Amino acid sequence: MNENTTSNVLLDISNLSVSYPLEVNTPANSEDQQGADFFALRDICLTVKAGQIVGVVGESGAGKSTIGKAVLGLLDPNARIRSGEISLNSEELLHCSESQFEKIRGRKIGYIYQNPMTALNPVLTIGEQVIEAIEANTSKVGEEARKYAIELLEQADVSLAEDRLSKYPHQLSGGLCQRIVFAIAIAANPALIIADEPTTALDVTVQKSVLQTLRKLSQQHQVAIILITHDMGVVAEMCNYVYVLRHGQHVEQGKTKALIHHPQQDYTKSLMASVPRMDERLHRFVLPEGPSMKDNTSVMSYLTQRKERDSFSHDSEVAVLQVKNLTKTFVTPATLFKKSQLFTAVSDVSFNVYKGETVGIVGESGSGKSTIGRMILGLHSLTQGEVQYRGIDLYSDLNNHAVKQLRLSMQCIFQDPYSSLNPRMTAGENITYGAQVQGLVPAREAKALAQDLMALVGLPSTDTNKMPNAFSGGERQRIGIARALAYRPEFIFCDEPTSALDVSVQADLLNLLKDLQEQLSLTLLFVSHDLAVIRQMCDRVIVMKDGKVVEAGDNEAIFTQPQAQYTQSLLEAMPRFDRVGSV
Numbered sequence: 001m002n003e004n005t006t007s008n009v010l011l012d013i014s015n016l017s018v019s020y021p022l023e024v025n026t027p028a029n030s031e032d033q034q035g036a037d038f039f040a041l042r043d044i045c046l047t048v049k050a051g052q053i054v055g056v057v058g059e060s061g062a063g064k065s066t067i068g069k070a071v072l073g074l075l076d077p078n079a080r081i082r083s084g085e086i087s088l089n090s091e092e093l094l095h096c097s098e099s100q101f102e103k104i105r106g107r108k109i110g111y112i113y114q115n116p117m118t119a120l121n122p123v124l125t126i127g128e129q130v131i132e133a134i135e136a137n138t139s140k141v142g143e144e145a146r147k148y149a150i151e152l153l154e155q156a157d158v159s160l161a162e163d164r165l166s167k168y169p170h171q172l173s174g175g176l177c178q179r180i181v182f183a184i185a186i187a188a189n190p191a192l193i194i195a196d197e198p199t200t201a202l203d204v205t206v207q208k209s210v211l212q213t214l215r216k217l218s219q220q221h222q223v224a225i226i227l228i229t230h231d232m233g234v235v236a237e238m239c240n241y242v243y244v245l246r247h248g249q250h251v252e253q254g255k256t257k258a259l260i261h262h263p264q265q266d267y268t269k270s271l272m273a274s275v276p277r278m279d280e281r282l283h284r285f286v287l288p289e290g291p292s293m294k295d296n297t298s299v300m301s302y303l304t305q306r307k308e309r310d311s312f313s314h315d316s317e318v319a320v321l322q323v324k325n326l327t328k329t330f331v332t333p334a335t336l337f338k339k340s341q342l343f344t345a346v347s348d349v350s351f352n353v354y355k356g357e358t359v360g361i362v363g364e365s366g367s368g369k370s371t372i373g374r375m376i377l378g379l380h381s382l383t384q385g386e387v388q389y390r391g392i393d394l395y396s397d398l399n400n401h402a403v404k405q406l407r408l409s410m411q412c413i414f415q416d417p418y419s420s421l422n423p424r425m426t427a428g429e430n431i432t433y434g435a436q437v438q439g440l441v442p443a444r445e446a447k448a449l450a451q452d453l454m455a456l457v458g459l460p461s462t463d464t465n466k467m468p469n470a471f472s473g474g475e476r477q478r479i480g481i482a483r484a485l486a487y488r489p490e491f492i493f494c495d496e497p498t499s500a501l502d503v504s505v506q507a508d509l510l511n512l513l514k515d516l517q518e519q520l521s522l523t524l525l526f527v528s529h530d531l532a533v534i535r536q537m538c539d540r541v542i543v544m545k546d547g548k549v550v551e552a553g554d555n556e557a558i559f560t561q562p563q564a565q566y567t568q569s570l571l572e573a574m575p576r577f578d579r580v581g582s583v
Contacts, residue, residue: 010191010224011048011071016041016084018066018075018248037080040066041248044084048192051222053215055239055256057229057271059502060472063248064228068194070094071226072109073101088192106137110185110223114197116177120169126153126180127165130187137188152183155220157213174365175206179213186217193217196228203364203529208573211238230502232275233532233575236260244268274507276532278574281555284514285507285536299452302441303488303520318391319352320491320523321376326350326385328371328547345371347547349385353491358517358524360538360555362531362570368547369527370415373493376525377412389491408438411484415496417476421468427454427479428464435486453482457512474505481512485520494526498533510537531574535559543567 019037041063048054056064069075071086073096086093088108096104105111113119121129130149134140140148146165153161156179169177178198185193195214199207215238218225227238235242235256242259244251244267252265263269273286328346346368353359361369374380376387378394387394389410397403414420421430428450435441441449451461457478468476477497484492494513498506510533516522526537534541541558543551543566551564562568 008049009047010050010052010089011046011226012085012087013044013046013067013071014085016044016067016070016086017082018063018070019080019082020076021078037082039082039248040079041070044245044248044250046243048224048226050191050224051218052241053218053225053227053239055227055229055235055242056245057232057235057242058245058251059230059504061247062245064245065196066248068111068196068226068228071192071194072105072111073098106133106190107188108190108192110188110190110193112178112181112185112193112195112198114200116174116181117169119181120177122169124168125165126167126169126172130165130180130184133184133187148187149183152187153180155186155217156180156183157209157216158183173206174202175210178202178210182210182213182217186221186223189221190223192224192226194226194228197230198227199229199231199234204531204570205364205573207234207575211575214238231575232260232271232503237575244271271504274504276507276510276530276536278532278535278559278571281536284511299449299456300519302449302452303485305488320355320390321353321525322386322388323352323372323376324350324386324388326372326375326387327383328368328375328380329383345547346375349544349547349549351542351549351552353523353525355523356517356521357539358526358537360526360528360534360541361544362528362534362541363544363550364529364570366546367544369529369544370495371547373412373495373525373527377410377493378407408440408487409490410493411487411489411491412493412495413477413480413484413497415499417473417480417501418468420480421476423468426465426467427459427471430468430479431464431483432486434483438487440487449486450482453485454479456485456516457482458508472505474501474509477501477509478512481509481516485516489522491523491525494524496528499528499530506533513537531559531570543570 017039018041019039022038044063044067046054046056046067056067058064066075070081071093073093081094084094088104093104127146127149130152131145134145134148149165150161153164158164158176158179164172164176164180198214199210202210211234214225217223227235229235239256241254242256243253244259244265246267252259252263252268259268260272263272326346326349327344330343330345332341332343349368349372351359361372363369371380375382382395389406392403392406394403394407425433428447431450431453432441432446436443436446447464450464454464455461459475459478468479471479498509501509513524517524526534528534535555538555541553541555542549543558543564545566550566551558551562558567559571562571
């Protein structure tokens with residue numbers, strides 16, 4: 001029996017099964033097959049009460065978003081509803097026509113998208129978009145609709161609400177845009193809001209503020225919220241009740257506190273174990289699948305042949321990387337109404353990174369983290385300062401062939417696994433193309449090397465001929481790691497490499513990076529706005545704000561005895577299991 005079922009149920013989903021034609025929608029390793037269909041959902045039951053925040057959690061492919069689309073009547077045209085019922089206030093939804101759904105969406109059910117920058121129309125002002133939603137879903141028009149738009153923005157904690165009406169989405173931060181999406185979602189006072197990963201792309205402090213806004217809207221208007229997420233920390237702080245899904249099937253459900261602290265099913269336990277901890281640094285995440293790195297003698301021999309490529313020696317007592325007084329100033333372009341201006345993204349930053357260690361740089365968006373990495377790698381020029389790698393000034397002679405060769409041992413793992421691979425190249429070609437161009441591997445040996453590197457990072461070596469779109473986000477990020485390794489690097493800049501990944505995939509990938517670091521004596525500079533990831537990965541931590549270093553020190557000292565108020569505020573903003581049930 002569903003513990004969440006009571007007399008004041010607002011939404012009731014019963015035995016819902018949704019399938020897609022197998023040849024179109026089959027995930028790479030799906031075992032959930034029946035005939036010619038892939039089941040995205042199988043016999044799912046879920047209830048939501050008025051004013052309740054219900055979490056739906058699971059990895060990508062679990063079927064979380066499919067539930068939201070089914071409730072809104074937005075399933076893909078080739079989707080088949082095999083069984084089940086969905087009712088909102090006892091009104092059956094599954095058999096509604098499109099014209100009936102048009103009266104439900106926005107008026108009775110609001111929807112908050114994962115990415116606010118794509119949810120808003122870039123060519124319309126904020127006012128035009130909010131007013132359009134008001135006029136479509138309420139009786140308000142004209143000046144009355146405009147005044148209500150300002151009121152909605154204020155309810156959603158949008159500062160300078162009236163001024164924002166004339167702005168375009170690109171002129172506002174991600175956090176503000178997400179609050180504006182909230183305002184649109186509550187325009188018609190819906191009884192239910194479906195929030196699909198509403199904080200995935202946000203900094204920790206912005207995330208906290210956005211979640212507080214969402215909670216306030218729920219409490220003030222008694223709006224029920226389905227919070228779709230893979231972030232167990234967010235679930236712990238926000239939700240009254242939680243459903244856990246895997247591969248489209250129900251795994252476990254219960255009140256948040258009980259499920260977080262006393263999970264009954266192995267899968268739920270593994271999700272909990274995959275969440276990076278803030279209270280202590282672990283050597284490895286404990287995952288049921290075990291270690292993902294596949295050792296290979298031939299590829300390890302290739303990866304350790306670094307000295308053959310350059311003539312620079314390295315003194316272990318000297319820092320591998322020395323950054324001195326690094327400054328970067330950008331010039332904003334002039335427009336018809338505004339003169340060009342100077343913007344300092346990084347200001348007088350200095351630090352060292354020693355052989356074999358991992359140094360983390362943490363801070364909010366705009367703090368200068370990625371800009372530092374781009375200057376180190378030569379992707380941005382320096383305005384001022386010095387970058388020395390293995391005792392050599394990388395900017396002293398940009399045309400020096402030996403310095404160019406030295407730079408090859410400095411590689412990057414990019415943030416977005418979807419845009420960082422060439423979609424027109426196979427996985428194998430993505431991995432070895434650059435190494436071939438640089439003369440590190442002959443063309444005749446490239447395929448074998450790609451297969452060995454794929455196996456090393458835990459992917460089937462037979463998949464080298466597949467295109468990037470055949471892989472999941474976590475698998476694509478592994479291909480990105482394999483590509484970086486093809487250059488036989490000693491130093492890798494990791495630019496938010498797990499921010500787009502599910503928590504268990506993230507844990508597996510972080511374990512892989514630690515394994516590779518130990519096997520290959522890699523030195524890592526790890527950038528993230530996720531303090532829990534920094535806590536688990538880094539030996540030393542640099543905290544940045546507005547382009548400047550706020551605090552730097554040993555991992556343990558930063559996380560247990562932070563000195564700077566800004567660092568303390570970042571740590572306080574992190575979702576934590578010990579604050580479970582705070583709603």
